[in-house]
Amino acid sequence: MSEPLLVLDNVTKNYGAIQALKGISFSIGRGEVVALLGDNGAGKSTLVKIIAGGLEPTSGRMLFEGKEFLARSPAEAKAAGIETVYQDLSLCTNVDVVANFFMGREITRKVLGVPVLDERAMEDVVAKALANAGTRIPSLRTNVEHLSGGQRQAIELNRFVHWGGKLVLLDEPFAALGVEQTRRGLDMIRQVANQGIGVVIITHIMQQAFQVADRIVVIRQGVVAGDVARNKTSPDAVINMITGETLAGAGPAS
Amino acid sequence: MNPRTRHALELILDNLVWFMLVFVLVVFSLLIPNYFQLGIFANIIEASSVLGVMSIGLALVIIAGHMDLSVESVAALSAMAVGILFCSSGIGLGVQLHPQWLMVPVSLLLAVLVGGIIGVFNGFLIVRLKMSAFIITLASYIWVRGLVLVVSGGRSAQDLAPAIRWFGIQRLIGLPLTAWIAIACFVVFSLIMAKTPFGRHLVMIGGNETATFRAGIRVNRNLIIAFVLAGAIAGLAGWLLAIRTSGATANLGVGLLFNAFAAVVIGGVSLKGGVGTLPGVYAGVLLLSAINTAINLMGLPANFTQVIHGLLVLAAVLLDAFKQTIRQRLA
Numbered sequence: 001m002s003e004p005l006l007v008l009d010n011v012t013k014n015y016g017a018i019q020a021l022k023g024i025s026f027s028i029g030r031g032e033v034v035a036l037l038g039d040n041g042a043g044k045s046t047l048v049k050i051i052a053g054g055l056e057p058t059s060g061r062m063l064f065e066g067k068e069f070l071a072r073s074p075a076e077a078k079a080a081g082i083e084t085v086y087q088d089l090s091l092c093t094n095v096d097v098v099a100n101f102f103m104g105r106e107i108t109r110k111v112l113g114v115p116v117l118d119e120r121a122m123e124d125v126v127a128k129a130l131a132n133a134g135t136r137i138p139s140l141r142t143n144v145e146h147l148s149g150g151q152r153q154a155i156e157l158n159r160f161v162h163w164g165g166k167l168v169l170l171d172e173p174f175a176a177l178g179v180e181q182t183r184r185g186l187d188m189i190r191q192v193a194n195q196g197i198g199v200v201i202i203t204h205i206m207q208q209a210f211q212v213a214d215r216i217v218v219i220r221q222g223v224v225a226g227d228v229a230r231n232k233t234s235p236d237a238v239i240n241m242i243t244g245e246t247l248a249g250a251g252p253a254s
Numbered sequence: 255m256n257p258r259t260r261h262a263l264e265l266i267l268d269n270l271v272w273f274m275l276v277f278v279l280v281v282f283s284l285l286i287p288n289y290f291q292l293g294i295f296a297n298i299i300e301a302s303s304v305l306g307v308m309s310i311g312l313a314l315v316i317i318a319g320h321m322d323l324s325v326e327s328v329a330a331l332s333a334m335a336v337g338i339l340f341c342s343s344g345i346g347l348g349v350q351l352h353p354q355w356l357m358v359p360v361s362l363l364l365a366v367l368v369g370g371i372i373g374v375f376n377g378f379l380i381v382r383l384k385m386s387a388f389i390i391t392l393a394s395y396i397w398v399r400g401l402v403l404v405v406s407g408g409r410s411a412q413d414l415a416p417a418i419r420w421f422g423i424q425r426l427i428g429l430p431l432t433a434w435i436a437i438a439c440f441v442v443f444s445l446i447m448a449k450t451p452f453g454r455h456l457v458m459i460g461g462n463e464t465a466t467f468r469a470g471i472r473v474n475r476n477l478i479i480a481f482v483l484a485g486a487i488a489g490l491a492g493w494l495l496a497i498r499t500s501g502a503t504a505n506l507g508v509g510l511l512f513n514a515f516a517a518v519v520i521g522g523v524s525l526k527g528g529v530g531t532l533p534g535v536y537a538g539v540l541l542l543s544a545i546n547t548a549i550n551l552m553g554l555p556a557n558f559t560q561v562i563h564g565l566l567v568l569a570a571v572l573l574d575a576f577k578q579t580i581r582q583r584l585a
Contacts, residue, residue: 054468075470090468094461094528099454104469106451116449146581 003066005030005198006051006167011060012222013046020046022222023060028167033189033199035213035230037206039242042219044202045087048169051200052084053077065166078104081166085156085173087202093145097137100144101126101159129162130154134184153177153185161188168192170201174208186212206235220244267577271521271537278541282548289551296428302543303436304329304494304507306536309514309521310443311487313535316518317447318480319460319527320380320387324394325488326511328372330402330502332365332492337411337502339364340418344501346411354417361418365493366486372398373485377478395511403504410503414496422497432494439487444532456480460527516563517542520570542566 004027013021021043028034038044049055051062053071062069064080071077074084091100098119099106107122108115126140135154137147144152153173160168170189174182189212193199203209209216210230218226218241226233226241266273283290308325315322340361342348351357376394380387421431447453455476458466467473496502521538523530542563549559 052468073470074468075472078470084468086468090462090465092458092461092465092528095454095458099458103458103466104455104471106454108451115451117451117454 004028004063005032005065006069007063008047008051009061009063011047011050011057011062013043013050013055014058019222021050021057024219024222024224026217026224026227028198028200030166030198031193031196032215033193033201033213035209035216036200036202036219037204037209037216037238037242038219038225042242043222044219045171047219048084048171048200048202051077051167052082052169075104078165082169083160083163083165083167084169085160085171087172087175089152089156091144091152091155094143096143097140097147097155098122098126100155101129101162105163125162129158133158133161133188150177150181154181157185157188161192164192164195164197167198168200170199172202172204174203174205182208206238209238210235218242263580267580269534270573270577271534271541275537275541275544278544282544286548286551289548292428294547294551296433298540298543298547299437300430300433301546302539303433304491304498305510305513305517305542306436306539307439307494308488308491308510309517309535309539310439310532311484311491312514313518313521313523313530313532314443314447314456314480314487315387315484316523316525317460317527317530318456318477319463320477320480321391321525322376322387322481322484323391323511324372324376324398325484325491325514326507326509327395327398327402328369328485328488329492329495329510330505330507331372331398331405332368332489333496333499333502333506334402334406334411334492334504335368336361336365336418336493336496337414338405340415341411341501342413342415344411344413345406345409346413346501348415350415354415357415357417358421361496362490362493365489365496367489369485369487369489369492370482371485373482373488374478376485377481380481381474381477402506406502406504408504410501412501414500418497419500422500432497435490435494439490440532440536443487444536447532452476452479457528460529462528513542513563516567516570519567519574522570522574524574538570 007027008024010023010025011021012019012023024047036044036047046055050057053074053076056070056072069080071080071082092103102122107118109118110116123140130137135158137151144155157173174185177185186208189199189201201212213230215227215229216233216238217224218238220242225244226238308329312322312325338345339347339349340357351360372394376391379385379390421435424431426434447456455466455471459471459473459476463473495507499506517538518535519525520541521530521535523535545562545566546559549556549562
């Protein structure tokens with residue numbers, strides 16, 4: 001991997017007097033899957049939100065494709081090619097599957113100079129994307145509120161696979177999925193990474209991290225407590241990093 | 255359940271208020287003498303034009319997950335502005351423009367602009383400063399009505415310029431032009447809500463604001479536009495009101511707000527946001543108007559209208575809950 005896709009350089013985030021992130025530095029390469037692990041409250045979600053434009057860092061800098069990068073809004077991050085799947089699902093349950101899939105980037109055609117939604121074109125795209133991923137949803141025109149938790153998560157996952165971009169952030173993406181769907185989700189992640197897209201996945205489940213990740217980054221109390229290649233470590237070693245029994249990687253101790 | 259019956263059932267659920275309207279019209283036509291005539295139906299549409307236009311703006315904001323209590327007062331202020339400038343007696347200044355027809359676009363623009371400015375004010379405070387829409391627009395509801403009283407000194411303006419009055423008198427296929435303006439508004443805004451990205455985004459913002467923000471939709475901008483539209487549309491309603499009454503009084507349109515709320519709720523718009531369509535709202539407006547007409551024809555005291563409207567809103571909310579249960583069973 002020549003130039004890394006995203007570099008975080010001593011990123012910090014304070015909430016008033018509380019230091020959520022005390023200086024995070026690591027990098028993600030193109031086509032690399034990085035599993036971000038850490039105990040509750042370690043700062044994983046805060047970090048994801050900073051990369052995705054939901055929060056601004058207090059200090060530190062980020063390089064995206066070698067250039068200085070700071071997303072002030074999710075729209076800016078998206079424009080740069082960063083897709084995010086949040087742990088609390090980002091679906092509007094009051095509209096149908098197609099509308100959710102295209103949220104914010106609807107296909108339109110001009111009628112008398114006015115942009116008009118091209119429903120048929122959008123439905124075709126969604127049908128194809130879901131069929132490719134092997135997801136079955138009875139009708140793409142049913143509102144999402146009538147779908148099961150698994151179906152909803154499948155929509156989110158298919159959405160990021162379809163839009164791709166350059167970097168994908170997944171915050172606990174499999175929380176509501178069954179065994180088979182999780183396996184398919186992990187396959188999807190591999191497939192996305194093989195296209196040269198960088199993937200950051202936050203998970204609590206050690207087994208998932210070891211199944212899918214190239215590298216494992218552990219965050220503890222707002223600092224990087226470990227940054228190791230998957231094939232050079234073991235679940236037990238990682239658990240020790242998470243709980244703080246050993247300090248195996250870069251990053252200053254707090 | 256086979257797909258066809260399921261489809262039919264969903265169609266009925268989606269357009270329930272229209273079926274109710276037809277049902278009510280049929281029942282009234284059968285039971286009330288003289289109800290079934292074209293003139294009565296034309297009157298129902300005509301009488302609902304001001305309320306209808308106002309309900310559009312209110313519905314837009316409610317669908318986007320907020321609230322605008324100021325529409326009634328905004329309409330009154332717009333009507334008063336038009337009245338003061340273009341009425342020839344009372345407190346009217348009797349401004350004349352040549353050619354005469356120029357008064358139409360100027361008065362219309364004035365009314366819409368007055369409404370739009372208050373919409374900007376509401377939208378800015380609510381969206382940018384993250385204040386509660388209920389409180390901000392309640393305040394506007396009060397101070398804008400106060401402004402009407404201040405500028406009019408509690409007096410009224412009469413005799414609107416004939417060039418503007420023309421819209422209330424001239425008929426096309428049995429309906430005055432003002433009613434056609436209301437219908438046109440419903441058509442245009444229904445299309446905007448159903449067919450354009452802006453309308454789709456408003457519905458989604460009403461459903462899950464966080465999700466739309468994360469998806470990169472400019473939520474604040476869309477919401478401010480919604481409030482400005484609600485104000486501007488209320489301004490248009492005020493213009494129609496001035497034409498209808500050929501002037502403006504200080505207490506013009508008092509009580510319209512709650513009728514508009516009733517129409518919006520009966521029309522199937524959820525006060526939680528994200529649910530409802532404008533054609534449904536129009537059906538709600540027509541339903542209220544049809545019932546008012548029936549009360550008039552039966553010679554009941556007008557005081558009954560309030561009781562019936564209140565019960566109707568209650569029925570609409572109960573019906574909405576009932577619809578949800580059926581839908582869940584369908585899914």
